Amino acid sequence: MDYVVIERIAFDAILAQIDECAGAVRILLKMITPRSLDDWVDNTVAKSMLKLGTRSLQTMRSSGRIGYSIVDGKVFYPVKEIDRVLTQSYKKYG
Template structure:
């Protein structure tokens, strides 16, 4: 293993540049097309007020597109909107706005609770 040492001033400059890049990336997430936002099962169930079993039935029947990452399911907002439009989930459009709004808060909370290394 190689050990690299640098001056404290240089290290702080690198960290500052990384922070600028991270802030830019996070600010871009807020402006991206809401239809392309990925939400997890917990968010869908909580903010649309449906059961996990209902979501599981929709997946099993092939009625909703999703991504499975290590047993966690993620859905694009446009898929959830389609489910509402086709009345596969019987909720008003206000629920999708609630989902999007709360998703942004949920992401910020998770970002703030991540341990710093």
């Protein structure tokens, strides 16, 4: 069995980098994990899920085509609504 001896400062630096990587992995997992239909997403995530711009999403809200809530001036959409909009706009070919 081989032993490797390193200074405490180097060991702490390695641990800090591992913690940083673990945090980045947690963030990425949250982004790619399928959301429950009971969850809510903000305007930015809704735009990316629907592949729409800010103004298009505003028009959908104004016309009542998508449900939403505003909390402290920030717009949130239930994932159920986004799923419904995607299902309605999906066209089957063939």
